[in-house]
Amino acid sequence: MKTINMRIITLSVFLVLYISLLQAQDSTQIVIFPDQLHELRSGSFVKNSLDRSKYFTTMGTLTGTRYTDSQWEIMKPTRSLGPHLSKIDKNYEDDELIKDKVKEVTQNQISFLQEGFKSNQDFKWAIAGISRTYPSWMRKSGDVYDAVKNEYFELAALQVNAWLDELELNNVPLPTWYTVQNEPKQSWDITDIGEFHKVMANAIQKKHKDVQVFGPCWAWTFPGKDLVVWQKFYADFISATQNALSGYDLHTYSKGYWAYDSINYKGNRNNMTKKQNHPSLFKGMYNGNSAVYDFGTLESQLNMVQAVQNTLYGGGPKPIIISEYGRQSISPQFGPWENDFKFFLYMTTVIRQMMLYMDQPEVQLAVPFILSHSDFGYAPNRGQAVYNLENDPNNKKHSITPFLQFYEYFKDVKGERLYYEEKTTQKTFSNYEVLRDGQFIYLVAHYGKTIGEFSLNLDVTLDGLDTDNITGMGIKRLKWEGEYPEPHNNKNFDGNLVIDSEYQSLTTLNNIIIDGEETVIIKIETESSIKPTSKVLEEAFYANGYLNKVPKNTPHNVQFNLTEAPKNAQRCFVDIGLSMKEGMKDSPAFNFNGQYLGKILDYQHTRGITYYNAVERVELPVSLLRQGKNTLILTFGENVSDNDIYVVSAKLIIQTKQ
Template sequence: MLEKYAVAGSGSRQLRTQNGIGTQRQISRSKIAGPCTAWGHPKGDWKRWTHSGWERKYIETAGDVLGAYDFHLYSKEYWAYSKESPSFDQKKKLPTPNLYEGLKNGNPYIWDFGKAEAYLDLVYAHHQATWSAPSLPVIISEFGRQGITPQKGPRAGDYLYYLYGTTVTRMWMNFMDRPEVQLTVPFILPWGDAGYARQRGQALYTRPEDPADPSVIATPLLGFYKFFQGLDGERVVCEWQQLTEAERQGLYAIAVRKGDELQILLHNALPRSLDLNLDAGIPEARIARMRWEGAVPQEYTQKTNGRWRMDFQALEKVDPSALTLAAEEVAIVQFPLVTEKPSKKMVSERFYSNQTLVDIYQQDAELTISIPDAAGDAVLVPSISAPKGFVAGTVLTVGVNGYTNSVDLGYTEGIVDLFAPVHFELPVGVLKSGDNTFTFILETPGFKWNAKIATLRADLQGQE
């Protein structure tokens, strides 16, 4: 379990890992969280969020009495999928376990690549619009990867554990970037009881096949937790440059500082290796890697001589200006610093429009964000929603205060029930203090596309 604590008012955050859940001993501090829904609604029809849709109504009805919002988010795969799976449909089976490729091949139940971010933006914005207050804290009390069915666990080798770990990592890193997310709990049980987790494979310990044998055997997920145990510190700003929007979907980075050490947690979710330049002004670093090495199973029940590599210490020296990450690799890069205290601190603040699910296919969409102090760099993050992804040549243009910028949405082609953030970097000085009205224009080749601007967020950075 990775707990994340937000420092109120500063925009900075701390990360730390711990195995355990703190309990509150005073009844007066107990609070209710909900709705604990197993599937936040990802469909393009938005039935749960329009008119009398129950997710919308839940916020409007209970948002002033809850202590927190609580969600369960699971990505679903169709590679480890067979006639043994419930409601098996051969047409849904995919040839690859890589969820980034699955997303582009019509699998709507993938939260890893922006959908979780967009969904939590929607919750935040609608709570703000309803209650004129920031969102409640958020708990993700279950999340993980479904569809490895039947969950063979250790009998299918370590590859299924590895796949589960990649999804947990991506979701964790998404949640780390959410100031309102206070607690996350991946669906990884302590040990596997006969007939349940032992077969599902999502446990730290599993039992032998012999029902009479009460002993437990450690699974690779124990090492998976251990890999993150040294990640600790105060968040610092890091940002990618020269990334396409498609690469941004599949490349993750979280930087933390503790004393005289800088750590960057990286994940490449793409189905290919990437060459990266980590420009920290430091010529040498050490790296701990977690990735699959060796032969990859062609079927989910196949065992190979491949292994799930986990480095529990960063011993490998690397040139950070020429770093290569393998497909679906996770890495922690450690940099030595010359001083224990930073020369300056950056503050990140988020602002949301109260308008949600604004149609853009029949006319231009206008949304407004009020910003008390607009000094500093800014990234504008609209989330766009449509029943399916867009073809090449579909251009989304934003205009604000005389400035315009555009992005081609062709990278979303193949996605079903599209719901994803789009990023526009705004030059210093474009935004002003007070109300800023943004105009969005969707230009599509040949016909109008049924689409909505689901939410609009502005991320501002400045010195403390």
């Protein structure tokens, strides 16, 4: 009997351990302060509410010709390509002749825009030049077929200005953001492309001051070995433009390599050594995937761009737009997608990146690569589209994809930002937004860890709010239930995409379980709208210096210059961008303004990330802040990493209560 009991106990322990290994659980608490507003500030950029028009967008233009219903208010097409001026032949090289020719070749384009914008005069939109914006005789050939020849820089600017003139004459709102070239070829000489952007920016802004000129929106600029890609395509490019651009345009696609076929859409053979055995990007970054932006590298890139700008030119940060982002290496590239799981994969990356952009004051626009509708002649059944249309320009019949539900799911996400704090003992790789809209408080939470292997136990606390003042609580979920397809194009499997259209009632805000890669929206209704009593301001200050390789055991100085002594500062953080293969095995030592703080960086979550490049936030003693120079000294000991160590950027965050 004793032996049997011991076996039962042993078996029970084994089962508990086995279940815990199958699905590990994180725990966290979100404390919301309903009467405290939250403002994020960086230089002249401020975010204290959520402007839906910056994030809930689609690819396309308001041409008004093929739209099928009134849903566009929750997902307006905001970014397009053009203008198409390639029909201008070399006989019109003369300045005055080319203006007349622009009018002729864009007549149809302008009429489409007139129709779309006639009831949207205040709508902000973005457009990026393409190879067809510049006639072939202006451009080089071969690998850089989109590169404008240096002798035609001025003429190319004149051409685009003539098109902007036509928009004005025809009562079409000018684009808020004009990007000089969409995804230029990386073989284009950096000095030349920088000069081209400078000429275009100076010419356009001289004549059309309300049009902001951006660049470079390169494709596939992951950091690269020794960060050489970021050095060339951002630091060197920003230097070459000589501060002429209004701001910077980025394309930020992660690559999955799970739904990845041996032959790509062009008929070329893919490098199958990159293929992943699991769909999770979180798991992939620990398994050799160098193309994951979602869990830190994206924030590192955004901060790096501002660090370069600050170091080279000063004067504060510049605006950023993300004119394309999403998830690539989901086969087939142009669709159709065989199952809803592929839509789910794309949605998870869009959610993670979108929620980061919401928290970046400098980001003025973020457009996921989700087409408002598939294009005639160009992937009529594309996966990344809200509507799939018939491959016939005169046929408006359409089918709906899960992306319509995706946009509808977030329709309540708006309002003023509320201050909140996450209290946890470990990094959960989660994203949060807390908003107040009248008497409703919304918490948006996304848990990024591996689907099917992790879950998050979330407790929500409303500080200072009596439970009697809460009149209702509900939750909506966007998640995957059941098994995922194996292989990726399987149509018959026991799993489905869940996107709740209505809130399910909650009886408590404790022990809310969120599965891996799930997104929830928690809605809390109060008896009446709560009046704010204070505001928590978080202000960012960038240090000079970027992409620095740091020798081990050698103090690395980072300096922040504060023109004024911080008043009413209650907390202080530093956001350090770090890069090294395989992550950290130990914390660097911190010294701030002469006081040794020790090894205070939580590094455990970085261990084993193959191409670790991320931003880590470390709290510093607020009492050590001073007016003028504030010096942070980092020392990386031998045990931190066996590989080269880089400090990508540094940003001081000062939190004050007003």
